Amino acid sequence: MLEMWGVQAYYGNIQALKDISLSVQAGEIVTLIGANGAGKSTTLMTISSVVAVRAGSISFEGQDITKMSTDRVVGLGITQVPEGRMIFPALTVLENLRMGGYLRKDRDGLKEDEEHAFQLFPILKERRRQHGGTLSGGEQQMLAIARALMARPRLLLLDEPSLGLAPIVVENIFEVIAQINAEGTTILLVEQNAQMALQVAHRGYVLETGRVTMSGTSSELLADPKVREAYLGMD
């Protein structure tokens, strides 16, 4: 479904991605794990065309999207829940959701998906007329995921959904991630919490300073001594 070959990217003169090659098959949850600054978020930003690709290429369902604009990438069915959630603070919860479905014209479908979002996260229904900025961190994360789902993505890019949230909320979010995947959405998940990520994902890639250094199924990675030591805090 998604293929990246030798992708390189820069912030100014600093090279953030040195050589990223990976693939995601339809129906999978694939996770990228790695330390801070390994290039996980940047990888997602290059897929969404927010960060420009300097070398290498990215394709989605056989179509080259390396140089496509962000809105066109979204139009193809790739939606991102960015790190830090990026809720629109002065739009209401409902308006935030509507912005998620910005490119869609099917009113009935949008209405249905709104209801579906409220089923996934009932708290959002209660708060639908409140400004996004007044929600708690966990609620904002829920809104960010619900908003991204409004686009009916075929590939959902999730960046650090557990960041800064209480453990109970994190569990809730990961249950929803598994549910979204079970409903047919392919997911590329970036996580600091490697333990949680590898439990929910089918496969994973380990990133170090802008390169993929290891890849395998989740159980392989969970069993790997190096991964256990570096990312799972076990020895």
Next chain:
Amino acid sequence: MLEQQLINGLTLGLIYALIAVGYTMVYGVIQLINFAHGEIYMLGAFFCVTFITAVGLPFYVAICMAMICCSLCGILLDIIAYRPLRKAPRLAALITAIGMSIFLQNLALIIWGSRSKPFPQMAVPGYLKEKALVMGDISLTWLQLFIFAVAISMMFGLFLIINKTRIGTAMRALSQNKTAAALMGINVNFVISFTFALGSAMGAVAGILVSVYYNTLYPTMGYTAGVKAFAAAVLGGIGSVPGAMVGGIVLGVAEALGAGYVSSLYRDGVAYAVMIAVIIFRPSGILGRSVIDKA
């Protein structure tokens, strides 16, 4: 006397408000003070007069055509001058805006000459010049009522566009978080162009109304009006559309009262004094954003 000054101030204030929303909307989406916005206002007046004298269009049609032309000018201004600098430091774009202001002013000087022109009176519908209301020493002309009606209905229309439509919500989203807006599939450049078009059309109407009201237009007319309207936008809270409306009215009324009760020489002085007071005591402006923001 007081009532008359209030009426005059309100007329002027509504016009400032029409221009100020253009500053504030553009600032909202790209954090740029578009100093060339005053020139769009000036072009509105000149386009309208040209459509009347050279093409022979009726008054109201000429207004609409001038609005369309100014919208296109606004879009072109953004595409040619500002878009290449989107990722550059903000100062570069700001200096470019000042440059474009000077450029457009001089372009108008070349095309229309430096002398001030009267507004072609035969084109203005006769009833606009008549008095609508005379009570004691207070008088209100149909033209003033026309200015009230046009300005208020345009503001109301703008309010509806910004708050009730898909593209308006996209404008607000864009002003809150550009990256997130792009990630929603919003075509950022399209929304920015739309913002310029909207602000420029309103500026054009302001220019036309002023040139009819004072029966004069000249290529440098956008300078003072632009600075005043910018002051109104800052007064209301830059980036806030209702703020720009309130700021414009407050500024216009303050100016008229200052001119009426102190001295007409202090007209501009009063306007700037109000702005300075707001900047000192309430830097975010009257309705400036103080959103609770955990995002």
